[in-house]
Amino acid sequence: MSRKNGIDVFSRRAFLRTAATIGAAAVAGKAAAQSAIDEIINAPRRGNWDDQFDAKASRTATAVVSNNPIFGPGSAGHIQQAIFDYQNxxxxxxxxxxxxxxxxxIGVSDPAVQQLRQRLIISGDLPRSAGISSSFDSYVDGAVKRFQARHGLPADGVLxxxxxxxMNVPADIRLAQLQTNLVRIQAMSGxxxxxxxxxxxxxxxxxxxENNRVALRHTAIVGKIDRQSPILNSKIYEVILNPYWTAPRSIVQKDIVPLMRKDPTYLTRNAIRLIDGNGNEVAPETIDWNAEKAPDLMFRQDPGKINAMSSTKINFHNEHAVYMHDTPQQGLFNKLMRFESSGCVRVQNVRDLSTWLLKETPGWSRSQIEATIRAGNNTPIKLAEEVPVYFVYVTAWSAKDRVVQFRDDIYQRDGEEQLALQTNIGVERGPVDDDALPQ
Structure with missing residues (x-):
């Protein structure tokens, strides 16, 4: 999409609908922006950081998450407002x-903090009244944390x-990112x-x-750059407690066979059984693991704590053979870069999501779910009513509070190299998919 023609993506109807409410704001915003530098320069100079601690400002700086969903009745209008603001x-x-x-x-005094303050004021993360100085005080600390939260980064206040x-992605590139994502959000406006x-x-x-409000948010782990999670629209029809895990053919060929060549006990140690077309178990020692092709057998892991899906698998119809699931490797949810799977999606606190999915299915309270998991028996549960699921690729959005969110273009689909920050910096990745494959 051309940046010059970014406004053209608005339909006439959408433009007329929003013009009355945002036109005045746009004019006022332009005037304010034109005088921003004067206001910054003329603002009171700040003293040392340690005598300006504002606990309330620090606590509220990162409160940028609301219960407004990315896709809701006003989503397109909100990102249109953000586009007008960024055009200014x-x-x-x-x-x-x-x-x-x-x-x-916090605590540092450096001339670069003056640039930092100006940068944060222009993007709305730091009040203009904070002024310009070289001191990284509590106001700057809170503003940096707010910026980090808006960009999906750990809000630690450290640059x-x-x-x-x-922070150094230019404003015109951020504007283009908003315009690109407006189209994606409009496509999901039904x-x-x-x-x-x-x-x-x-x-x-x-x-x-649920009912246009976010009931739950979950940290996830999604597909690697070279094994991407697909874009899809489907319906969740089943939750399986204590699932079997069946290794996809690609995992068998790329990962399991090489591991068996190195360690013939790998399958046994990880409770993975070989099953033939008649349902009979085949002993691993009868297989030639040095053959060019992997054996034409099912590789199925028993339920249990070391199962690649741990306690839960969430099934939905799709041609990509992907699903959502639990994982025994909970520590990976703490990583900044959570692009580690072969396309499936790991869900932190998955039992909360399972409870929400099954709350309209009789007999499946949270206590019953927990008891079933403890029992360890493979238990498929059909939902009383299938729940739509959407895998989407949205790197920029905004809510009615005008808090604009940006994320890294990890799969490089936004058309601008500078937006693929984690990809370009270089991510150290292991050779094996630890989302689906036990070690």
Whole structure:
């Protein structure tokens, strides 16, 4: 999409609908932006950081998450408003690059903090009244945390590598990113269902939405750059407690066979059984693991704590053979870069999601789910009513509070290299998919 023609993606109806409410704001925003530099320069100079601690500002700085879903009745209008705001920022010269010669964090005094303050003021993360100085005080700390939260980064208040690179993406590129994602959001503007699940791949998180409000949010782990999670619309029809895991053919060929060549006990140690077409178990020692092709057998792992899907599998119709599931490797949810699977989606606190999915299915309370998992028996449960699920790729969006969110273009689909921050910095990845394959 052309940046110059970004406004053309608005339909005439959408433009007329929003013009009355945002026109005045756009004019006022332009005037404010034009005088922003004067206001910054003339604002009171701040003293040392340690005598300006504002606990309330610090606590509220990262409160950028609401119960408004990415896809809701006003989603397109909200991102249109963000586009108007960013057009004003671009028209008035954008924001400065922050050139940090040292790690910038609370307590530091450095000339680069002046650039940082100006950058954060222009993007709305720091009040203009905070002024310009070289001191990284509690106001700057809170503003950096707010910026980090809006970009899906750990809100630690420190200008590390990823925060600095995200901050130095030029305003015109962010504007183009908003325009690109407007089209994606408009494509999902229909009736998505009374209850639905949305997996946002670049954000690596999940929303369970009910009556246009977010009921649950879950951190997720999604597909690697070279094994991407697909875009899809489907319906969840089943939750399986204590699932078997059947290895996909690609995993068998690429990962399991090489592991068996190195360690012939791998299958036995991980409770993976070989099953032939007649349902009979085949002993691993009878297989030639040095053959060119993997054996034409089912590789099925028994239920249990070491199962690749751990306690839960969530099934939905799709041609990609992907699903959502639990994992025994909970520590991976704490990683900044959660692009580790072969396309399936791991769900943190999956039992909360299972409870929500099954709450309209008689007999499946949270206590019954927990008791069944403890018993360890493979238990498929059909939902009383199938729940729509959407795997989407949205790297920028906004809510009615005008908090604009950006995420890394991990699969490089936005058409701008600078937006694929984690991809370009270089992510150290293991050779094996630890989402689906036990070690």
């Amino acid at each position: 920022i671009v028209a008035n010269g954008g924001w400065p690059q922050v050139n940090a010669g040292q790690k910038l964090e 590390g590598e990823y925060t600095l690179k995200a 009736d998505l269902g009374r209850r639905f699940v949305m997996v946002n791949i670049p954000a690596a998180y999940i929303e369970a939405v």
